[in-house]
Amino acid sequence: MNLTASGLLFFAFAVLTLGAGTAVALVREPVRAALVGALCFVGVGLLYLWLGAEFLGFIQWLVYVGAVAVLIVFVILLTRREDAGGETEGGRFAGLRVLGGLGVALALFGALAAAVLGSGSLYREVPEEPMVLEIAALGRELVAGAVPPLILVGVVLTVALVGGVTLALVERKPDA
Amino acid sequence: MITLQLVLLVSSALFCLGLAIVLLRRNAIIMLIGIEVMLAAANLNFIAFWRYGAEPGSLTGVVFALFSIAVAAAEAAVGLALILLVYRHFRTIDPGRLPVAHD
Amino acid sequence: MAVDLLIVVGKALAVVVVLMGLCAYTVLAERKVSSWIQNRVGPNRTTLPVIGAIPVLGPMLTRLGLFQPMADGLKFLFKEDILPGHVNKVYYMLAPVIALVPALLTVSVVPFGQYVDADGVTRPLILANLDIGILFIFAISSLGVYAIILAGWAANSKYPFLGGVRASAQMISYELAMGLSVLPVFLWINTPGAPATLSLVAVVDAQAGAWFVLLMPLSALIFLISIFAETNRAPFDMPESESELVGGFHTEYSSFKFGLFFVAEYAHMIVGSAILVLLFFGGWHPLPWLTLADLGLAGGVLGGVLSTLVFLAKTLLVVFFFIWVRWTVPRFRYDQVMRIGWRMLLPLAIANLIAYVLFLAWWVTR
Numbered sequence: 001m002n003l004t005a006s007g008l009l010f011f012a013f014a015v016l017t018l019g020a021g022t023a024v025a026l027v028r029e030p031v032r033a034a035l036v037g038a039l040c041f042v043g044v045g046l047l048y049l050w051l052g053a054e055f056l057g058f059i060q061w062l063v064y065v066g067a068v069a070v071l072i073v074f075v076i077l078l079t080r081r082e083d084a085g086g087e088t089e090g091g092r093f094a095g096l097r098v099l100g101g102l103g104v105a106l107a108l109f110g111a112l113a114a115a116v117l118g119s120g121s122l123y124r125e126v127p128e129e130p131m132v133l134e135i136a137a138l139g140r141e142l143v144a145g146a147v148p149p150l151i152l153v154g155v156v157l158t159v160a161l162v163g164g165v166t167l168a169l170v171e172r173k174p175d176a
Numbered sequence: 177m178i179t180l181q182l183v184l185l186v187s188s189a190l191f192c193l194g195l196a197i198v199l200l201r202r203n204a205i206i207m208l209i210g211i212e213v214m215l216a217a218a219n220l221n222f223i224a225f226w227r228y229g230a231e232p233g234s235l236t237g238v239v240f241a242l243f244s245i246a247v248a249a250a251e252a253a254v255g256l257a258l259i260l261l262v263y264r265h266f267r268t269i270d271p272g273r274l275p276v277a278h279d
Numbered sequence: 280m281a282v283d284l285l286i287v288v289g290k291a292l293a294v295v296v297v298l299m300g301l302c303a304y305t306v307l308a309e310r311k312v313s314s315w316i317q318n319r320v321g322p323n324r325t326t327l328p329v330i331g332a333i334p335v336l337g338p339m340l341t342r343l344g345l346f347q348p349m350a351d352g353l354k355f356l357f358k359e360d361i362l363p364g365h366v367n368k369v370y371y372m373l374a375p376v377i378a379l380v381p382a383l384l385t386v387s388v389v390p391f392g393q394y395v396d397a398d399g400v401t402r403p404l405i406l407a408n409l410d411i412g413i414l415f416i417f418a419i420s421s422l423g424v425y426a427i428i429l430a431g432w433a434a435n436s437k438y439p440f441l442g443g444v445r446a447s448a449q450m451i452s453y454e455l456a457m458g459l460s461v462l463p464v465f466l467w468i469n470t471p472g473a474p475a476t477l478s479l480v481a482v483v484d485a486q487a488g489a490w491f492v493l494l495m496p497l498s499a500l501i502f503l504i505s506i507f508a509e510t511n512r513a514p515f516d517m518p519e520s521e522s523e524l525v526g527g528f529h530t531e532y533s534s535f536k537f538g539l540f541f542v543a544e545y546a547h548m549i550v551g552s553a554i555l556v557l558l559f560f561g562g563w564h565p566l567p568w569l570t571l572a573d574l575g576l577a578g579g580v581l582g583g584v585l586s587t588l589v590f591l592a593k594t595l596l597v598v599f600f601f602i603w604v605r606w607t608v609p610r611f612r613y614d615q616v617m618r619i620g621w622r623m624l625l626p627l628a629i630a631n632l633i634a635y636v637l638f639l640a641w642w643v644t645r
Binding site for chain 3: 035055058061070071077078134135136139165
Binding site for chain 1: 181
């Protein structure tokens with residue numbers, strides 16, 4: 001297996017993404033965990049870019065890193081309290097819970113990896129010529145085949161916007 | 177060189193990381209990050225199949241990933257609003273500490 | 280290969296150097312304009328040994344304050360760099376870098392002129408002519424919030440923290456209105472039959488007739504207001520409002536690190552102005568309904584220089600507007616900022632988008 005620059009880039013992005021993801025699971029302090037989470041999303045965006053889906057890569061950054069992760073950090077800062085700084089570690093079954101969680105995750109990874117490695121039809125190399133996602137084609141695809149889902153997504157986003165604002169709205173007391 | 181298998185392995189690992197985050201952390205917000213990581217891993221699969229797919233012209237994978245990102249954004253917005261609401265009521269975002277409704 | 284790479288690096292360096300120079304002189308402009316508005320004189324003492332001694336020219340340049348940016352820059356470099364004991368060091372150091380990087384990255388897809396080469400092909404002057412330029416700009420500039428959140432959180436003290444929280448809420452709120460206000464422009468240039476693109480060059484080309492500010496004034500207004508909020512400029516400078524929060528998110532920063540924040544703010548402002556000019560004010564077209572090609576001036580080096588100059592002049596005019604507003608309009612209260620964003624701009628932007636969708640649908644099927 002000979003590594004080219006492009007292959008090295010893929011490994012770098014993958015290591016960044018997975019490393020940041022591992023850090024989210026391990027870092028105790030919520031703000032730091034959320035920040036490495038943002039880094040993980042940046043890495044996923046880089047992987048999209050590497051695969052040639054420029055449009056989706058930047059959408060990923062715009063939505064996940066620029067909006068979702070910022071919101072997450074923001075909510076963490078809002079819900080920060082001096083006394084409730086860390087997470088509740090103890091509990092009677094803390095050790096059991098960690099072991100169980102790790103076990104389930106590892107078992108699932110084992111199953112997925114076995115499935116991926118087991119199917120020979122997946123052993124496909126990257127097409128030689130770089131593939132570029134054309135937004136014109138994407139637009140046509142959306143308008144031609146996906147109009148009902150498109151409208152539905154619009155409705156979902158609008159409902160989420162209104163719902164989110166309504167939920168987060170603070171009832172202001174008259175004297176406050 | 178990089179094969180489809182390798183990309184799928186990375187996305188599987190990412191998905192399991194997301195699952196591990198949800199299972200290991202006791203902070204509702206961090207658990208939400210875990211869910212988003214799992215969604216991102218699924219999207220990575222879709223885009224990998226678009227890139228390595230039998231039909232290069234077909235954009236179904238990309239379209240699906242696009243919808244998935246949109247829905248994930250909506251989910252995050254509502255989820256975080258709910259977490260804020262829970263925090264205002266109970267002063268904690270640890271799901272384990274929330275009072276449970278008994279029958 | 281190596282020569283090509285060298286040329287690309289050289290171009291990128293040139294653009295960054297020009298942007299940095301513009302930042303330095305925008306700071307000077309801010310000081311001069313504010314002093315004129317407040318009936319003061321402004322910086323008029325700093326001078327250089329040799330140039331300042333030239334009989335008439337030297338004193339004139341000195342009075343204009345043209346050497347002041349050098350003194351300001353040196354001051355940032357040589358003042359004591361304080362690292363407070365109570366900060367999260369890594370994140371604290373990272374924040375100013377993250378502030379500057381998005382501003383410099385977005386410049387790479389901003390076209391600043393065009394020329395017609397010997398073969399009669401029109402070529403834009405741009406570092407990277409991305410097909411999805413506007414998306415790139417939105418994606419990268421949305422990362423700028425992290426600088427402020429990181430600075431506010433890592434400083435581990437109350438005023439920066441409040442500044443950081445305010446900034447993140449404000450920037451997320453106005454990003455929505457900003458994105459929605461730009462959509463009509465791209466709907467307009469992507470009507471059926473046109474080559475589908477999100478590139479900024481195409482936007483400028485489409486404005487060879489009427490500028491988009493004439494066709495969609497409401498979009499331009501919403502976009503302008505949103506840039507004010509996104510760049511944290513007065514009257515939206517809640518994150519650093521000095522009368523409430525000392526200095527906001529950069530309270531704990533000194534010397535060079537503060538300088539990076541400072542430069543980043545001005546770089547964001549200049550890039551924001553440039554994008555406003557590209558989207559709504561005709562880019563490098565000198566007047567509405569009048570392009571350089573109409574005047575026969577679009578060819579060769581002359582065309583490139585002229586279009587760049589027109590574009591720069593317009594951008595600097597918008598920058599002047601930014602400065603003018605800052606020293607004229609008082610700062611909003613924080614609840615007012617949120618109300619303007621969510622209850623006025625966002626519904627307006629949505630209504631505006633729907634109106635243009637309906638109009639264009641009628642226009643196309645007419």
